[in-house]
Amino acid sequence: MTDFLNALVALTNFVIVPGMAYGAQLALGALGVTLIYGILRFSNFAHGDTMAFGAMATIFITWTFQAWGISFGPLPTAILALPFAIMITALVLLGTDRVVYRFYRRQKSDPVILVIVSMGVMFIMNGIVRFMIGVGDIRFSDGERFIISARDFKAATGLKEGLAIKTTQGITIVTAIIVVAILFWFLNKTRTGKSMRAFSDNEDLALLSGINPERVVMVTWIIVGALATVAGTLYGLDKSFKPFVYLQLLLPIFAAAIVGGLGNPLGAIVGGFIIAFAEVTITYPLKKVLGYLLPESLEPDGLVQLLSTDYKFAVSFVILLIVLLVKPTGIFKGQSV
Amino acid sequence: MTESLRTPLLFALVAVLIIGTGIFQDWNVALLLLNYGLISAIMALGVNLQWGFAGLFNVGVMGFVALGGLAAVLISMPPVTEAWAEGGARTIGGLLIGAGAIVATIFAQRKFQGRLKLWGTIAVALIGFFLFRAVFDGGVAAVEAVNPAGTGYLGGLNFGGENYKEWGFMALVAWPVGGLIAAGAAWVIGKVALGLRSDYLAIATLGIAEIIIAIMKHEDWLARGVKNVNGLPRPVPYELELQESATFVERANALGFDAVYASNLFTKLLYTGYFAVVLLILLWLAQKALNSPWGRMMRAIRDNEVAAEAMGKDVTARHLQIFVLGSAICGVAGAMMTTLDGQLTPGTYQPLRFTFLIWVMVIVGGSGNNFGAILGGFLIWWLWVQVEPMGLALMNFITAGMPEGSALKEHLLDSAAHMRLFTMGVILLLVLRFSPRGLIPER
Numbered sequence: 001m002t003d004f005l006n007a008l009v010a011l012t013n014f015v016i017v018p019g020m021a022y023g024a025q026l027a028l029g030a031l032g033v034t035l036i037y038g039i040l041r042f043s044n045f046a047h048g049d050t051m052a053f054g055a056m057a058t059i060f061i062t063w064t065f066q067a068w069g070i071s072f073g074p075l076p077t078a079i080l081a082l083p084f085a086i087m088i089t090a091l092v093l094l095g096t097d098r099v100v101y102r103f104y105r106r107q108k109s110d111p112v113i114l115v116i117v118s119m120g121v122m123f124i125m126n127g128i129v130r131f132m133i134g135v136g137d138i139r140f141s142d143g144e145r146f147i148i149s150a151r152d153f154k155a156a157t158g159l160k161e162g163l164a165i166k167t168t169q170g171i172t173i174v175t176a177i178i179v180v181a182i183l184f185w186f187l188n189k190t191r192t193g194k195s196m197r198a199f200s201d202n203e204d205l206a207l208l209s210g211i212n213p214e215r216v217v218m219v220t221w222i223i224v225g226a227l228a229t230v231a232g233t234l235y236g237l238d239k240s241f242k243p244f245v246y247l248q249l250l251l252p253i254f255a256a257a258i259v260g261g262l263g264n265p266l267g268a269i270v271g272g273f274i275i276a277f278a279e280v281t282i283t284y285p286l287k288k289v290l291g292y293l294l295p296e297s298l299e300p301d302g303l304v305q306l307l308s309t310d311y312k313f314a315v316s317f318v319i320l321l322i323v324l325l326v327k328p329t330g331i332f333k334g335q336s337v
Numbered sequence: 338m339t340e341s342l343r344t345p346l347l348f349a350l351v352a353v354l355i356i357g358t359g360i361f362q363d364w365n366v367a368l369l370l371l372n373y374g375l376i377s378a379i380m381a382l383g384v385n386l387q388w389g390f391a392g393l394f395n396v397g398v399m400g401f402v403a404l405g406g407l408a409a410v411l412i413s414m415p416p417v418t419e420a421w422a423e424g425g426a427r428t429i430g431g432l433l434i435g436a437g438a439i440v441a442t443i444f445a446q447r448k449f450q451g452r453l454k455l456w457g458t459i460a461v462a463l464i465g466f467f468l469f470r471a472v473f474d475g476g477v478a479a480v481e482a483v484n485p486a487g488t489g490y491l492g493g494l495n496f497g498g499e500n501y502k503e504w505g506f507m508a509l510v511a512w513p514v515g516g517l518i519a520a521g522a523a524w525v526i527g528k529v530a531l532g533l534r535s536d537y538l539a540i541a542t543l544g545i546a547e548i549i550i551a552i553m554k555h556e557d558w559l560a561r562g563v564k565n566v567n568g569l570p571r572p573v574p575y576e577l578e579l580q581e582s583a584t585f586v587e588r589a590n591a592l593g594f595d596a597v598y599a600s601n602l603f604t605k606l607l608y609t610g611y612f613a614v615v616l617l618i619l620l621w622l623a624q625k626a627l628n629s630p631w632g633r634m635m636r637a638i639r640d641n642e643v644a645a646e647a648m649g650k651d652v653t654a655r656h657l658q659i660f661v662l663g664s665a666i667c668g669v670a671g672a673m674m675t676t677l678d679g680q681l682t683p684g685t686y687q688p689l690r691f692t693f694l695i696w697v698m699v700i701v702g703g704s705g706n707n708f709g710a711i712l713g714g715f716l717i718w719w720l721w722v723q724v725e726p727m728g729l730a731l732m733n734f735i736t737a738g739m740p741e742g743s744a745l746k747e748h749l750l751d752s753a754a755h756m757r758l759f760t761m762g763v764i765l766l767l768v769l770r771f772s773p774r775g776l777i778p779e780r
Contacts, residue, residue, distance in 0.1 A: 043536040100766060112394060112535050116700060117769055119693055123762030126689065130755035247688065251547060254540045306466075310555040317544040324533060324541075 002159065007292035009161040013150075014288075019273075019280040021169040021238055024176035027272030028231035029249065030256035031183065031265055032224045038200035038263035039220040040101070042114035047228060047253065049125035052246035053092065054229030055236040056133050057085035059140045066142070074144040078237055079171065082230065090225030096121055097221050105217070122247075129243045138241040141168055161288075168238045179230055180269060183223065187265065192219055200263060248313075252279070255316040259323045261330025270331060275316045283309040344708055344777055351715045358723070365598075368605040370722055375612035376674050378714030381698040382619055383666030385710035388699060389779065390632065391659045392639035394535045397526070397542030399691035400549035401664045403683065404522055405515030405671025407553060410560045410681045412511035413570045414493035415501040417483065420558075424479025425491055428558060431473025438465020480558040490561045495570065505572045508676045512615070512669050519668020520661045522549070527660040531653060546692060553683040560681055567680045573607040576600040608677055615673065616711070619666060623707045635659060636705075667695075689758065694721065697761050701768045703775025712777055720764070721757055728756030 029051060036044045044050075061081035065071070072080050100121060104114055147170045150162025187193040192215075199206040199216045207213060232246065239245070256275045260267025285305035307315065323330060355374070359367030380398065387393040442462040449457040481489045497504035522545075530541040554563050579585045579600035589599035626632050638645040638652055646652050675681050694717065702713020732753040739746040768775065 043539065103770060112392075113769070113773075115394070115536065115539065116696070117766065119696060120762045120765035120769065123689070123693065123697075123758050123765065125762075127755055127757070127759030127762060131752045131759065134752065135755075244687075248547070251540070251544050255544070258537065258540065308555065310551055311548070313544060313547045313551055317541075317548060320544065321529060321541070324537060325529070328533070328537075 003292040006159055006161045007289045009159055009163050010288045010292065013161065013163045015280050015284055017165055017169055019277045021172040022280065023273035023276030024172050025231055025235045025238065026252055026256045026276050027269040028176055028179065028227050028234070029253040030260065030268035030272045031180070032227040032231065033253055033257045034260070034263055034265060034268040035220055035224055035227070037257070039196060039216060040105070040114070042111045042118065043254070045115060045118045045250065046122040046125055048246040048248075048250035049122050049129065050089065050093065050225070050228040051232030051235070051249065052129045052243050053125050053232070054085055054089040054225070055232035055241055055246075056129050057088045058082060058229065058233040059133065059138060059236070059241060061085055062140050072143065075167070075171065076141045076143045076237055078140055078233055082233060085233065086226045086229045089229045090222045093221040093225045094218065097217065126243065126247065133243070135243055140241060141237045143167060166238070172234045172238055175230060175234060179227065183227075183265070196220065251313055252316040255320040258320055259330055261332040264330065264332045267330055267332035275319060278319055279312045279315045282306045282315050283312050347712055347776055351712065351719065354719050358719075365601055365605065368602065368609060370719060372605060372608050372612060372677060373674075374715040374718045375609065375616050376670050376677070377695070377698060377718040378711040379616055379619060379670040379673070380667050380695045381702065381710040381714035382623055382707060383663045383670065384695050384699045385704055385707060386623060386666065387659060387663035389705035389710065390627065390635045390639065391656060392535075393656060393660055393663075394539045395542045395660065395663070396539050396692050396696070397546035398667050398695050399686050399688050400542075400546030401519040401523065401667040402671035402674070402691050403549055403553055403686050404519045405668035405673075406675035406681050407560055408515035408518045408668070409508065409511045409569060409672045409675035410566045411493045412514050413495050413507040413676070414566060415495045415497065417488045417490065417492035420480045420483040420488060420491055423483055424476040427472060427476030428480055428491070431469055431476050434465070434472055435469040438462070438469055441465055477558045489564070490558050502568070502570045505570050508570050508572045509611070511676065512672045515672025516665040516669040519671070520665035523661045523664030524657070527657040531656050531660060543688070546688065550683060550686050560683070563684050565680055565682045569676060569679050569681070571676060571679060572611060573604045576604055579603060612673060615669065619669075620707055620711065627707060694761065697765045700765060701775060703777040703779065705779030706775070706777050709775050709777035709779075713775070717761070717764075720760065724757040724760045725754055728753040
């Protein structure tokens with residue numbers, strides 16, 4: 001029995017908790033991608049760098065607060081900074097839309113042209129972030145480090161394995177739940193949200209029934225700004241902030257959105273967790289867990305690590321390929337044909 | 338300005354820019370710029386083939402470039418005999434088992450029926466995977482244990498022995514081989530991904546490029562991973578040899594050059610010659626292809642896939658064909674670049690530099706026009722290099738009035754290097770907005 005509990009704790013500690021946190025971050029990122037795809041109908045390559053920009057805005061405001069001596073008790077100051085950073089990011093996105101994207105929308109350009117345009121925006125955003133904050137590694141998490149530390153857990157339960165939950169992991173999951181709840185309430189219950197869904201389902205019909213497309217697009221960018229800022233900040237809090245990493249996150253985020261079905265918000269969340277858990281499980285050495293579960297004679301010699309962590313991209317990629325080959329519209333029916 | 342004048346004038350502008358660099362900065366810098374410009378032009382030619390001719394959205398250029406670089410190591414470096422003896426057979430055997438496992442999995446997926454289809458396929462894949470790891474891991478450990486500080490990899494196919502560096506022609510052999518390896522990878526990728534719509538193809542190629550880089554970074558037995566392979570043989574003489582050669586020094590002095598300076602210029606000029614020949618051959622081929630019935634068919638498919646299919650054209654097969662050809666060109670360019678660098682450094686491959694920058698070149702130059710792509714290659718490369726000193730000069734100007742040692746001044750001066758990404762984005766957006774067909778549009 002204790003062996004089983006130890007195995008369970010080890011699995012929770014190394015796979016489930018990190019997987020949940022990472023999944024929440026990916027899901028928030030994928031929601032942004034999927035909303036843009038649903039309403040504006042292109043794959044936004046600049047989304048990773050939008051997340052970096054949002055996280056950077058949070059960091060600057062956090063530093064300002066810290067300089068003023070404002071803190072959030074045991075929680076990271078970054079949480080306080082978040083609303084302000086969202087405002088900044090949303091304003092920047094609205095500005096980008098006004099200066100860049102609107103022209104092509106009015107021209108009814110091919111979606112692929114918009115993708116190339118978003119490549120240009122990606123360069124500019126990436127340049128701005130590097131220019132303003134540099135390329136170094138930045139840790140901006142303060143407050144308590146752990147909700148439960150491994151030592152306390154061991155002392156309380158008497159088990160050999162410890163369970164540690166970092167504050168940032170807890171915050172990630174709680175924040176993600178709150179944000180997603182608000183988003184779904186907005187999309188399903190409010191007038192604007194309903195008009196957004198109508199616009200996404202059938203643009204012509206929505207226009208005929210008097211929905212103002214510019215307003216829908218504006219609201220979409222604001223929501224995307226919020227989602228990107230929250231996702232970027234949570235990822236930065238949990239790991240650390242590095243502008244370059246966000247470009248690399250683009251791949252798992254797109255994989256999550258496509259696996260769930262591009263344009264489908266629920267799919268984006270499910271996809272995010274699928275990708276995250278697959279990545280964490282396949283790259284985690286399972287020796288410890290199996291060691292508790294199996295009788296001694298069967299205990300594995302190696303690490304039982306299916307793939308080295310260096311290949312975590314390969315995991316999201318293979319899942320993406322399988323889903324595309326088996327069910328091209330994603331698990332939940334996306335818009336794509 | 339008439340169309341016919343536009344092309345020569347724009348190319349003259351590029352010449353002026355490069356010559357200007359030589360006059361105002363240094364001729365070494367100018368030649369280096371020219372050499373990398375030639376390589377960039379070749380990469381742009383490859384992407385233009387895919388995007389301009391066929392409308393394929395490939396954002397995995399970095400992967401193919403890196404595979405070309407890998408070829409440069411695998412062909413022009415000498416084999417590590419000891420490593421081959423210790424674990425070579427086992428490593429290669431493991432790879433063969435891995436390949437066999439993939440084939441068996443595909444076979445199982447095709448042949449099994451009903452419920453067996455899913456679980457049977459998964460079972461075959463898992464068994465194959467563990468067999469592969471069991472054999473392969475041991476081989477890799479043995480190979481990597483052989484002198485890890487110096488070699489620790491299997492080496493290449495240069496059988497020049499001790500004097501492998503004198504077999505510089507192996508570097509030339511590596512260039513077409515780089516193209517072949519990239520073409521092979523592109524064929525596999527294309528088989529799987531080309532049926533997808535354009536955005537999905539983009540994401541798929543983006544992912545594959547990252548995976549290729551991950552493999553090159555972490556499979557030390559292949560090309561030493563992030564420990565890099567240095568001192569690749571080169572097809573041109575070494576500067577030191579030239580400086581020791583009496584005839585060379587004499588001739589250099591006769592022309593009024595310092596021997597060291599002259600030797601640097603001379604080797605770079607030789608590279609320029611090689612690269613220019615490759616570029617001209619590829620340009621000639623691409624022009625021939627563009628103006629042939631095959632090229633017209635490609636553009637017909639690009640402009641209207643449904644109509645082309647109705648006319649009996651096999652769209653998927655043609656797409657696969659041009660995807661392989663374009664990627665092969667990128668592979669050749671990648672091998673050339675690694676030879677020019679003299680080292681393979683997988684850690685330096687970044688999508689912004691090796692994928693998206695090439696895209697900027699093609700879009701700015703003019704997609705669908707080979708001369709446009711080449712022009713874009715030179716022009717954007719020149720800017721990419723020169724924006725940094727320009728940004729620094731600008732920052733020096735802006736910060737001139739600020740007090741010495743102020744934090745803002747230091748930050749601005751340090752960050753000037755990042756101006757280039759910003760500039761590239763602005764240029765791309767400006768061209769897309771005001772001249773969407775590029776500087777030299779498709780005819």
